[in-house]
Amino acid sequence: MLVVIKKNYEEVSREAAGIVAAAVRAKPEIVLGLATGGTPLGLYKELVALHQTGSLDFSRATSFNLDEYLGLPSSHPQSFHFFMQEHLFSKINLPAQRIHIPDGSLPGEYGEYCARYEQCIRNSGGIDLQILGIGRNGHIGFNEPTSSLASRTRLKALSRETTEDNRQSFANESEMPKCAITMGIGTILETRKVLLLASGHSKAAAVAKAIEGPITSSVSASALQLHPDATFIIDEEAAHSLTQRDYYHHVVEMTKLFSREKLS
Ligand code: PGA
Numbered sequence: 001m002l003v004v005i006k007k008n009y010e011e012v013s014r015e016a017a018g019i020v021a022a023a024v025r026a027k028p029e030i031v032l033g034l035a036t037g038g039t040p041l042g043l044y045k046e047l048v049a050l051h052q053t054g055s056l057d058f059s060r061a062t063s064f065n066l067d068e069y070l071g072l073p074s075s076h077p078q079s080f081h082f083f084m085q086e087h088l089f090s091k092i093n094l095p096a097q098r099i100h101i102p103d104g105s106l107p108g109e110y111g112e113y114c115a116r117y118e119q120c121i122r123n124s125g126g127i128d129l130q131i132l133g134i135g136r137n138g139h140i141g142f143n144e145p146t147s148s149l150a151s152r153t154r155l156k157a158l159s160r161e162t163t164e165d166n167r168q169s170f171a172n173e174s175e176m177p178k179c180a181i182t183m184g185i186g187t188i189l190e191t192r193k194v195l196l197l198a199s200g201h202s203k204a205a206a207v208a209k210a211i212e213g214p215i216t217s218s219v220s221a222s223a224l225q226l227h228p229d230a231t232f233i234i235d236e237e238a239a240h241s242l243t244q245r246d247y248y249h250h251v252v253e254m255t256k257l258f259s260r261e262k263l264s
Helices: 009-026 041-052 078-085 110-123 161-168 185-189 201-212 220-226 245-258
Strands: 001-007 031-034 062-065 067-069 129-132 154-157 179-182 193-198 230-235
Touching: 001 009, 001 041, 001 245, 009 041, 009 193, 009 201, 009 230, 041 078, 041 193, 062 110, 067 078, 110 154, 110 179, 185 220, 193 201, 201 220, 220 230
Parallel strands: 001 230, 031 062, 031 129, 129 193, 193 230
Antiparallel strands: 067 179, 154 179
16 A cells, blocks of 8 residues: 655645546546545545646546435435535536436335446446545445445445534434445455545544554455555544554655656
């Protein structure tokens, strides 16, 4: 794993945008795996700015989002459909027919639907570059603690911590989702490259467990230790509990010398 420690959230966003932009330019028909949440907002802002100044073209790209709440229509302001439209898709030229987000408004037949989502990823050639955030409990996507490391896209019950984190976003308790459809950890491990972004003290414990702890289903992000090309881009606050920070800086310096293309 490559661990890139940046001063603050703005630098994390810029570094990630540099890597994503370089990947889109190198392969215009790229298949992107996209995430929602507060963390990738800065990255999306940077990508929109690059697109609007004419230096980034998404017209041949395809995207698959990680997850969506169950029971929310795409018009709901807290749905991930709404989020993606508002912060990215309405501002770039990614063709609507190549945007994929799990459908949270399904009445049933989840197993069949999720298998089709997986098939659709395979039909598109597989995900080239997957963006991830990380939950305080170490989740990636909505793969809550104890998710199988071999899990595929499926319906998943949300943990108490995730529900607590969501509380401020929902006006009333009855609206708060209890389940989501999420790509699995096995799905994420098959992507060709992963960029996990994290910022702030609240993520420090999860980041340290993911990078330096044992691989365990209790911390879903620790499964990324098995991924052949995973880069964590984190700020100093999120890196606070790592014990090998000097070594990670040294590795980044060497990476700049020997495999520059891994960094922006
Ligand atoms: P956040 O969520 O970016 O809003 O902190 C990350 C996550 O829960 O995966």
